[in-house]
Amino acid sequence: MLYNSYSAHFAARFGSRVQKLSVNAGFTCPNRDGTVGVGGCSFCSNAAFNPSYCDPAKSIAQQIAEGVEFHRRRYRKAVKYLAYFQAYSNTYADLATLERRYRDALDCPDVIGIVIGTRPDCVDEAKLDLLAAIAAEGRYVAVEYGIESCYDRTLKLVNRGHDFACTRRAVEATAQRGLHCGGHLILGLPGESRADLVAEADIVNSLPLNSIKLHQLQLLAGTRLAAQVMNGELEAEPFELDDYIALVCDFVERLRPDMIVERFAGEVPPRHQADPDRAWRHADGRWVRNEEIPPMVEAELRRRGTRQGFFISKF
Numbered sequence: 001m002l003y004n005s006y007s008a009h010f011a012a013r014f015g016s017r018v019q020k021l022s023v024n025a026g027f028t029c030p031n032r033d034g035t036v037g038v039g040g041c042s043f044c045s046n047a048a049f050n051p052s053y054c055d056p057a058k059s060i061a062q063q064i065a066e067g068v069e070f071h072r073r074r075y076r077k078a079v080k081y082l083a084y085f086q087a088y089s090n091t092y093a094d095l096a097t098l099e100r101r102y103r104d105a106l107d108c109p110d111v112i113g114i115v116i117g118t119r120p121d122c123v124d125e126a127k128l129d130l131l132a133a134i135a136a137e138g139r140y141v142a143v144e145y146g147i148e149s150c151y152d153r154t155l156k157l158v159n160r161g162h163d164f165a166c167t168r169r170a171v172e173a174t175a176q177r178g179l180h181c182g183g184h185l186i187l188g189l190p191g192e193s194r195a196d197l198v199a200e201a202d203i204v205n206s207l208p209l210n211s212i213k214l215h216q217l218q219l220l221a222g223t224r225l226a227a228q229v230m231n232g233e234l235e236a237e238p239f240e241l242d243d244y245i246a247l248v249c250d251f252v253e254r255l256r257p258d259m260i261v262e263r264f265a266g267e268v269p270p271r272h273q274a275d276p277d278r279a280w281r282h283a284d285g286r287w288v289r290n291e292e293i294p295p296m297v298e299a300e301l302r303r304r305g306t307r308q309g310f311f312i313s314k315f
């Protein structure tokens with residue numbers, strides 16, 4: 001492959017396909033409850049990416065059992081699982097509560113580890129030490145930070161409630177403990193030029209991250225950002241699919257070769273899109289599915305004769 005894929009990383013590390021199972025542990029978010037801010041990040045709609053089996057009214061064990069069943073029917077191949085604490089900020093509780101929820105997941109059959117999605121301003125030494133202690137027991141532990149943008153002006157514009165220096169501190173503190181550290185970037189937030197987006201690869205390279213997830217900006221129903229774009233207050237032109245694939249390739253060509261690329265794009269169900277006309281469709285009207293994107297990136301890199309990190313020596 002011409003990029004360092006997440007599935008290949010897990011296949012090499014664990015010798016089999018590994019499937020992430022989302023769980024909703026009932027945490028909230030300091031950017032919603034008034035601790036950091038109110039209203040949350042302007043692009044955020046947790047409902048848009050919460051699978052139907054993820055209901056905090058159910059125990060974590062039950063959510064995982066339902067998730068295993070769901071994926072077993074769909075893919076039939078996954079034999080090991082990672083519990084993905086995805087909704088809201090999954091380090092936003094006292095230590096005892098965090099440990100209980102994490103261990104509830106780790107106690108489930110075939111769950112080999114946990115992936116903790118959170119905000120960079122929502123970790124501290126004690127929480128990272130807890131995660132490092134779990135990892136020291138031989139479990140896979142990853143922390144996945146919402147970076148969203150490397151530019152403070154954008155973070156302010158979307159009401160993120162922290163700056164990029166905060167991201168750098170959190171990533172460094174996580175990496176120092178030997179934990180797998182991932183980051184999530186949104187490509188296409190208002191005010192960011194194509195050059196800004198490609199330059200983020202250089203900035204990301206300077207962080208001790210192990211993996212990166214890229215998402216195109218999707219305007220989600222009910223969010224403030226969707227309203228701002230649709231009423232003309234902010235500008236965020238949708239990407240044409242070809243243009244987005246080209247942008248991702250430009251980004252990947254500058255990305256450290258050792259950085260694992262977990263995904264290139266996001267896909268939320270049509271009912272959660274503020275403007276379904278912005279979504280990518282095939283000529284026959286079918287939605288472009290997420291799993292169609294990596295082969296397109298691979299094909300474009302092949303056409304260019306490049307690969308991940310191809311231009312890195314020039315920067």
Ligand code: SF4
Binds near residue numbers: 031039046
């Ligand atoms: S994106 Fe994350 S940090 Fe921002 S409001 Fe949503 S849950 Fe909170």
